[in-house]
Amino acid sequence: MQLIKSKNLSVSLAAAACALLNVGAQAEEAPADEWKFDTAILYYGETDRVQLAEGVFNANKDFGDQRIFNGKIAIDTLTGASASGAVAQQEAQTFTRPSGNGQYVVNPEETPLDDTFQDTRVQLSAQWTQPLWENMTGSTGVHLSKEYDYLSLGVNGSLARDFNQKNTTVSAGVSYQYDSIDPVGEAPVGLTSMVVDTGQFADETLFDAAFDATRTTDSKDKNTVDLLLGVTQVINRRMLMQFNYSYSVADGYLTDPYKLLSVVNSEGITQDILHENRPDKRTKQSFYWQTKYASDYGIADVSYRYATDDWDIDSHTFDSRFRVQLTDNSYLQPHFRYYQQSAADFYQPFLVEGTLLPSVASADYRLGEMTAYTIGLKYGQMLDNGKEWAVRLEYYQQSPKNAGFDEPGALQGLDLYPSIDAVIAQVSYSF
Amino acid sequence: MFSKPTINRLLVASVLVATLALNGCANLGVKPWQRDLLAKDEMALDAEGIDLGLDDHIYFSKEATSGGRSFAGGGCGCN
Structure with a gap:
């Protein structure tokens, strides 16, 4: 588009400047004194790997004068196997379970998965939002x-x-999070060798002693502080925009105690299995832009996020939804998401014997180079009295990539970066 | 760290940008009676909050980046 008049240019520049500053979500207005409940059940299943079932119950109440309470309970159950970080081999491989009790065997040419993955999580949260004085709203939560x-x-x-008749909202927030992990079988000392009983121990106590020697009871806590600055701007009757900047510092135990790292020789044959070790600090920044546009055919919701951190992971996330109104009370919503990340500077798909052992290293594919996409479709229907139900089905594929590592000998014939396919299915009901 | 002229230039630039932004924002937007479309629930930036929360949990545990839209805290041992 060619800008002919300077006024147009200044308005466009202003719009861009506002987009760069942007904020705050517009609160949905529910009638006062009424509870509003949102519930959902989600299934997430990877082919041959992790399966997750999660239930969410969300309660919202407007106590009048825009004093709003939000409470949420989520319960999820996780089962299945996840990639341990060790590389596939031409021969079967034996690993010790994280607890130290028992072993599991991985077939030749298969990506080592730790199948002892099982957990149930309960999450509770509460948030209170209210006007503090004219044009100023405060919110706090736990x-x-x-x-x-x-x-x-x-x-x-x-x-x-x-500001500006509520067309511009500027927000600033801070959050603090304390996390504590108490790993099954205690946390391994970073980059120590996994103790595997291949008959070299005369009895169980000798194995236990060797296993315990690789464990540490040091603190496994971490502290995370997030700062979030945002600007939301109403552009016109059909469009609003948000821009967020966030800064996050995590300090403490950031290692995954269950992840492993293979040490291979120049033939690509595994010689040793190490427990991974990550840096104990991570500083992240992200820039997030979102726009919503109400056209005559439906509502477009488009966002882009650029994130960068001092582990050298840069990522780009593009997300879009388009809600097409089918009838007065039903809609169909296609969803597309694309994600791309670069590898952490300490990411190593494996270590090579004879090279200098680094102080930090991880073969967790989630810290490696990868692209991922999601495609999905949601159908929703509004019922009487503000009730609504919806169903959502999505497909998610992750494609890890080789970030430029040479693969010695036998590793060349193996799939070291297998892709992961997952199905996401969700049913929601609001009343 | 910075010389005084540099700081002055940065200050002038900041004031210009801030002025442009505030003036510009004042020219954007709608009158209260033009909010018919914006006031719809589905036009809220966090409409479908439940879906977004569930997605955040999935992507937090499968990818290296989280947050941006809201606070990054995942609160699970999945990453």
Whole structure:
């Protein structure tokens, strides 16, 4: 589009500037004194790997004068296997279970998966939002999440200020989170060798002693502080925009105690299995832009996020939904998401024997180079009295990539970066 | 760290940007009676909050990046 008049240019520049500053979500207005409940059941299933079932119950109440309470309970159950980080081999491989009790065997040419993955998580959160003084809204909340080996506690607070007849909202928030992990079988000392009983121990106590020597009882806590600055701007009658900047520092135990790392020789044959070790600090920044547009045919919701951190992971996320109104009370909503990340600087798909052992290293594919996409479709129907039900079905595929590592010998014939396919199915009901 | 002229230039630039932004934002937007479309529930930036929360949990546990839209805290041992 060619801008002819300078006024147009200044308005466009202003729009861009506002987009760059942007904020705050517009609160949905429910009638006062009425509880509103949103419930959902989600199934997430990967082919031959993790299966997750999650139920959510969300309660919202407007106590009048825009004083709003939100409470949420989520319960999920996780089963199945996840990639341990060790590389596939031409021969079968034996691993010790994380608890130290028992072993599991991985077939030749198969990606090592730890099949002892099983957990139930309960998450509770509460949030209170209210006007503080004219054009200023405050919000504060707490959350708790507990699973067998993990505890997370968090608090947050934010302020939002409206300008220009509530067309511009500027917000600032901070959250603090404390996480504590108590791994099954205690956490391994980073980069120590996994102790595998291949008959070299005369009795069980000798194995136990060797296993215990690789464990540490040091603190496994981490502290995370997030800052979030945002600007929301109404552009015109049909469009609004949000821009967020976030800064996050995590400090403490950031290693995954269950992840492993193979040490191979120049032939590509595994010589040793190590427990991974990550840095104990991570600083992340992200820039997030979202736009919603109400056209005559439906509502478009498009967002883009750029994130970067001091582990050298840069990512781009593009997300779009288009809600097409089928009838007065039903809609269909296609969804497309694309994600791309670069590898962490300490990511190593494997280590090579004879090279200098790094102080931090992880073969967790989630820290490696990858692209992923999601395609989905949602159908929703509004019923009487503000009730609504919806069903959503999505397909998610992750494609890990080789970030430039040479594969010695036998590794060349093996799939070291298998893709992961998952199905997401959800049923929701609001009343 | 920065020389005084540099700081002055940065200050002038910041004031210009801020002025442009505030003036510009004042020119954007709608009158209260033009909010018919924006006031719809589905036009809220966090409409479908349940779906977004569930998705955040999935992607938090499968990818290296989280947050941006809201606070990044995942509160699970999945990553």
